[in-house]
Amino acid sequence: MASAPRSDRTAAKSTDPLRPADHIDQPVPEPGSGVAQPKLGLVGYLRFFWRQLTSMRTALVLLLLLALAAVPGSLVPQRSSDPNGVLQYKAENPDSFKILDALGVFSTFSSPWFSAIYLLLFVSLVGCILPRTKHHLEAMRARPPKTPVRLSRLVGHTEVRSGADVEAAVDEARAALRSAGYRVEPYPVPGGDSISAERGYLRETGNLVFHAALVGVLVTVGVGGGFGYNGQKVIVQDTAFTNSLAGYDSFNPGRFFTEQALEPFSVRLDDFDGHYELNPATGVYQPVDYTAHLSVRTPGTDWTDADLKVNEPFEIGGTKAYLLGNGYAPVVTVRDTSGAVAYTGPVAFLPLDGNLMSRGVIKVPDGLDEQLGFMGFFYPDPLELTDGTFTSLSPYAGDASLLSLNVYTGDLGLDAGVSVNAYTLDVDELEQIAGPQADTESIKLVQGQTAELPNGLGTIEFTGLKRFASVEFHHDPTEGWVLVFALLILGGLLLSLFVPRRRMWVKAVADGDGTRIEYAGLARGEDPTLAAAVADLARRHQERLERRMNP
């Protein structure tokens, strides 16, 4: 815990007996006192380790270790935030992947070594907070300490002579200090009287709140986060998603998640608007607005409209929905030679660039003589380049929008019962029957067109075009608590850094026909303006005495 009263060393050596032994304001141990120790015994050792763990130095080293341990988490992709990046790393560096994976670097922030550091840090922290809280509660009830005999050694020591008597001087000192927010206590001194005052208890309160709130965040995130979940779903226009485990494309439950936590609701994508502006310098369209027009229904109610935008999630009960991505979903119909439909439906094509050139995969496992896989591109606003390939000029689709497909036959791997990514096609085991490696050219279609499939397998028709939105659903019952603790962290920090904790003394001693008045202060923690504050007190006190004597 940080607060470093330098000047405390001079006068108030034992003011904070419960601070760690190596805190800057603690008395320096006698040299050699820690060396020739007798046997410690079990309890002795435990106490020794506890004191080591809760010392400032250990806390500091753990903090620095924590910063260091977080670095690998930014150097290699993390399973939590970038699972595809991890797979890619594995493919590109299989050897180093094995070593790094064994070290847990790909899940740095849940690895044993990272956890060990922050858990030790937090144990050390708790070991520091608890005694200090007790001590602070006592200090808040205690009276300001006795006025030191010699004020001249303290900060901003000022001595003046006044015509007022001791009683008046002490009266006015009490009033002046009270109005400045000090807690005051009179202490008679030989030949006069004095006022001892202290303020800024909020500094230590803030310090304790800050550190306790850190623990609060850790506990809330660690325990509370386990009750939530998040899941992603690609919703194609005019289709509805119902909140159930089977409905999600991908789903990440917390540790304590049960299916009852899924609130019953349905979401339908009615329409999707994307607005773009052309960047003349790069020729690429920049998105300026995405709006998914949804209909939402909970059991027993009718569909109600809701708009979903980036940065504007909407809430259904305790679940929030976020717009993560969008794109086009061409509708294709595959028929066999007799004209019977083997496959029909919209297929989400994932955008590859700002002009929504998109890539997608269509799988037709049944209904034809062979299993068919299509892999290709969708160009909303196609332009043929000189080498025969296409690009998209804008993200706006129209009559010319082009679907270009390579066709593969073979075992699509859908019968093995293993879950397969719907957006990829493993072509290693497949035979290309239309495309650059086949005798037949790839199939190119605009809306309404039909093409013959190679080998007399049937036909494929580009029947229509829909939009899709990929939506993330997120439920975290403890989010609000995390925010509360985060704000307490901020509030506690501001108090502990910027509220000065200081003691102030005014001593008045009869001296001939007048009074000798002394002022001095003592910093408790960083307090660069203490000398100015003492001077200010002296000035205001003089003014008050002045007014009292000459009303």
Added chain:
Amino acid sequence: MTPTTIAAYSLLAVYSAAAVYVIAFIVSVVDLARRSSEVLAAQPLAASAGSVSAAGASASSGTTVAAPPRPPAAASATAVASPASRLQRVAFALTVLGFVIHVAAIVLRGVAASRAPWANMFEFALTGTAVIVGVYLLVSIWRDVRYLSAYITGLVTLLLMLATMNVYVDIVPLPPALQSAWLVVHVFVAILGTGFFALGAGLSIAQLLQARREAGSSSLRFLGGFPGSETLENLAYRVNVIGFAFWTFTLIAGAIWAEHAWGRYWGWDTKEVWTFIIWVVYAGYIHARATRGWRGSRSAWLAIVGFTAVLFNFTIVNLFFKGFHAYSGL
């Protein structure tokens, strides 16, 4: 005027500001060099002045009492051993002029884009460097830190020119992910934190140099015009602590925005990782100040490591690391 024209004027102002900063930098360096020779001329005097860390700027002005003897513990004020030289005043005036032109560049950029002018890497650097100068000027009102003039103008010129030459982008509309009031709050407070950390690092560097000189292991004579290392340390602490408060706010505001835009308040995105690392390093710095054996030079090193991490976070992480905060616009 069309936005393009205004943006062109903004860029012109950027170059002008950089030119003025360069002159200010040269004048500051000449000033430091002159101080070296002056100190050399007045060697016996300087030797005794070296141990006196400060006189009180926080003197009890306005009191009717006799001036109190200043206790050593209150030596928080700065007192440059030699009064502000003519060159130093010229450098300061030039810095103010550069700052005014710099702010004009930012305002023009904001007008041209009709939004907060810190939505990509170039704009962040443009505003960030102005805030560094702004913090320096602001702190100058409170304490005389003009001895850092060469550091500030040098750093700012370098960053500003690197940004303009390497990461300049034309004004483009704000992507939907950035269309939020949090862009104004979260990013600007991050910039403010950076500004205070930059000044704090400068003070810590000066402190380290001064501490070496005080220990007799260095003979950098221009440091004769600098306050003592303890005064520098206290001042660096005040400045870094303000930066730390802003940084804490940046983290929290960022988490709130991330919850709003990405559906999670914390996800160990690379930028989040580095913002966290910086926060922890400065937390370590604050604790080091309260740990016996870590005060002084060790804690100063932590502040410098912290600011290095800030620069790393802004440059290397932006350009070479993959993550959600991919808004450099490049």
